[in-house]
Structures are given as structure tokens and as C-alpha cells.
Amino acid sequence: MARRIIHIDLDAFFVSVEQVLKPELKGKPVVVGGKPDRRGVVASASYEARKYGLHAGMPLSTAHRLCPQAVFIEGNFTRYQDASTKFMAILADFSPFLEPTGLDEAYLDATGFESLHGSIVQMAAKIKRRIKDELGLPASVGIASGKVVAKVAAEQSKPDGLLEVPAGSERSFLAPLPVGELPGIGKKSELELKGLGIHIIGQLASLPPETLKYHFGTAGVIMHRHANGIDDRAVEPPGEARSISRETTFGEDTRDRRTLEATLRYLSERVGKSLREQGRPARCVTLKLRYADFTTITRRTTLKQASDINQVIFATGLKLLKTALSHEKQPVRLVGIGVSHFIEPARQLNMLDSSAVRQEKLDRVIDRIRKKYGFTSIQTGRTLLLQDIFASRKEGYILPTPSLSR
Ligand code: TTP
Ligand code: MG
Numbered sequence: 001m002a003r004r005i006i007h008i009d010l011d012a013f014f015v016s017v018e019q020v021l022k023p024e025l026k027g028k029p030v031v032v033g034g035k036p037d038r039r040g041v042v043a044s045a046s047y048e049a050r051k052y053g054l055h056a057g058m059p060l061s062t063a064h065r066l067c068p069q070a071v072f073i074e075g076n077f078t079r080y081q082d083a084s085t086k087f088m089a090i091l092a093d094f095s096p097f098l099e100p101t102g103l104d105e106a107y108l109d110a111t112g113f114e115s116l117h118g119s120i121v122q123m124a125a126k127i128k129r130r131i132k133d134e135l136g137l138p139a140s141v142g143i144a145s146g147k148v149v150a151k152v153a154a155e156q157s158k159p160d161g162l163l164e165v166p167a168g169s170e171r172s173f174l175a176p177l178p179v180g181e182l183p184g185i186g187k188k189s190e191l192e193l194k195g196l197g198i199h200i201i202g203q204l205a206s207l208p209p210e211t212l213k214y215h216f217g218t219a220g221v222i223m224h225r226h227a228n229g230i231d232d233r234a235v236e237p238p239g240e241a242r243s244i245s246r247e248t249t250f251g252e253d254t255r256d257r258r259t260l261e262a263t264l265r266y267l268s269e270r271v272g273k274s275l276r277e278q279g280r281p282a283r284c285v286t287l288k289l290r291y292a293d294f295t296t297i298t299r300r301t302t303l304k305q306a307s308d309i310n311q312v313i314f315a316t317g318l319k320l321l322k323t324a325l326s327h328e329k330q331p332v333r334l335v336g337i338g339v340s341h342f343i344e345p346a347r348q349l350n351m352l353d354s355s356a357v358r359q360e361k362l363d364r365v366i367d368r369i370r371k372k373y374g375f376t377s378i379q380t381g382r383t384l385l386l387q388d389i390f391a392s393r394k395e396g397y398i399l400p401t402p403s404l405s406r
Helices: 013-021 060-066 077-094 120-135 147-157 170-174 187-195 201-206 209-216 218-227 257-278 310-327 354-373 381-388
Strands: 005-010 030-032 071-073 098-102 105-109 139-144 162-164 243-254 282-291 296-307 332-342
Touching (some): 005 120, 005 147, 077 105, 077 120, 120 139, 147 162, 243 257, 243 282, 257 310, 257 332, 282 310, 296 310, 296 332
Parallel strands (some): 030 071
Antiparallel strands (some): 005 139, 243 332, 282 296
């Protein structure tokens, strides 16, 4: 029997959360991402705003030019995280086979659940109802025998849709759609396929797999299977995060070392906090810089000893920053820092190093104070100058484009 996989994705997620708080925004062109004089990009646009050509990733200034009457909102990431947690809790009530693939999307394996709900379509309708009733959010759902077709079906049904692709009709469902609609095909592959005269998924499905392998390597073989509606990947419960990072774009490109270092310190402390919450120290620290002309570089250091200490993350990032800036004269547009390669904790090793022990204790005390009184209630001298650059609230400074990477 064919599997029944559900893919569910909330509609205009960030915008919809804002509309729950301010119902007067419903039915209007709304953008979350920042005020139009900010240099960031659109994170989420309401469907009314999309009629004017607005979409995620578009610079706010362009969005404003295309649709000056849109309401532009800064947004609040904590709010979206909160809504996401509640959304996933509702899904978990329906099936233990749950794979979240983003803040606002997940796969559910519903194979064999027909008798519980009448049909899988009825099950999906119940899921949508609960999300609407309890969170006030619209969702779109696709149902198919595999993940890829379920995801495309959800996308095709937006907004507020529900679409089932019956077993056996996966291929014909996909065939007329543009190749760019197939998950896994990015802008680059799309262009390359167009160069080969391949525009719709049906054409892709008919190509010999060897041809696709020749052009795209193993990704081409997977592309061929997916274009034919074949996808037996399991719905897998989430693994642990593989990296934690934070980044921000400056309001104005900057060469000012003190600003860059203060921001790096602040971002390092944010990363450190998450790292300590997950309880596994990291071996690698990565610095990310984007220069005024959008050239983006990343530089990584492997630590001798895995760490979750603010000072270690910052000092490592700072060294990378200084080296990078000595090679580049352009002003900086974005700075980010991340950690990866987590290990299981082996505290006893650290005990040999009394300064590390002291710093760990200090970080834990700081975490407790911040939990109680807010992130900016206690600061290192270095980050104080950020008060003049960023607004703040209890959860910390309000960065123009906070990183979504977890
Ligand atoms: P999406 O599900 O891709 O977009 P959406 O929910 O706004 O709209 P829809 O699903 O109806 O097409 O992303 C979910 C959220 O993730 C989105 O609301 C904001 C955030 N996001 C960004 O911050 N930047 C981005 O480039 C994208 C694509 C999403
Ligand atoms: Mg969405």
C-alpha cells in the first residue's frame, strides 16, 4: 500500500502571526522584515502584497517602491518561535512520525491513520482547523505517497489549501509544473536545465537518468527520481542542530573597528547562550563577513579544546576578524559568528585549566541574571556602545536582520 505523507506549511507565517496580534492588518498588503528605510530584505509578505510582486528576499526599498501602501513591520523573532512551538505541538498530537523542516513547516507520516479520522483528507482538515482555532493561523497541506510530491502539493494549494495527490498520479501531477517548482532545484540548476531546453517537470522526468547524472552528478539521479514522483525517504524525527549562528547587517556599512568588535562580542554571547542551553560544546568557530559590494567570506578555526565559553568564542572570532580586515579595505555590511562540530561534554578535561573553569562559572551566572532581568541587563564594557547603534528590549538588542539559522 502506498504511504500517506502530509506536508504542512503555514501561509505567510511571520505576517500571519502579526495579523493575529493586530487584526486590522488582515486583508492588507503587509511586509515583515523592517521599515522601508532599513537596508534589510522582506522576510514574509502577505498574499495581498504578493499581488504587487513582493516576495521574501526582496530588498525592503524595492518592496516599498512596488507597493508604497504596504504596512512594513520590524517583526519579533521570539514571537514566531513561540508560535512555531505551539504549531509543532498540535502536529505532534496527530502523529508521532513528525519531522519539522523549518519554523513553519513539517512532514507527518499518516500511513494507516485513515480509520482514526475517516480519511487522510479529513485528518488534514482537522489539523488545519485546530491550527486556525487555537493559533489563528492559516496553513496549507499537501498529501501524497512521498515527501517531494506532498511538498509540491502543499505549495500548489496555497493559501489556506488542501490538496491530495492520489497514489499512482504523482507523475502526471508534477508533469505540467515548471522545473523550478521541484524541491531541490535552485536558481542555478533551473538555468542550466533551461539551457538544455527543459522547462517543465514532465520533460525532466522523460530525460534518461544518465543525462542528468552527466550534468548534475548524483543530485541529477535524485532529480530524475523526484521528477517521476518517486521518493521513499522516511519521515524522520529531528536530529540535533549541527551549527548555531547569529549574524546581523549594519544600518550603514562600517569600517569602525570598535563597532565591529562590539557587535561580534554581542553575537558571540548570543551564540554562547544557545550553546550552553543545548549542553554540548563546539570544536569549530566560524566568522562570516559580507563587504559593501556583497562579497561574502567565511573563515573557520578549529579549537584545541571544545568550548561553550563566551570569551573563547569571541576571542576566536576576533582573531579571524582582525586577519580578514587586514586583507580587505572595503567597509563591512554584515558580520556573523557561528559554532559547529559539537561534542559530548567531557568536563573533567577542562578541570585542568583553572581559567576555563572560572569563565564557565561566570557564563553560568550571567545566563541566570539575563534569564531573570533580560539579556541587556548585564553587559561587557565592549558591547555598551551598541546602545547607540541598536534599540533594545528585554530579550536583547533589536538587530535589523537577525539570523534565522539555529
Ligand atoms: P516560508 O514558508 O517560505 O514563507 P511564508 O510562510 O512567509 O509564506 P508561504 O509559506 O505562504 O509562501 O517561510 C516561513 C517564514 O520564514 C517566513 O514567514 C519568514 C521566514 N523567512 C525569512 O525570514 N526569510 C526568507 O527568505 C524566507 C523564505 C522565509
Ligand atoms: Mg510558510
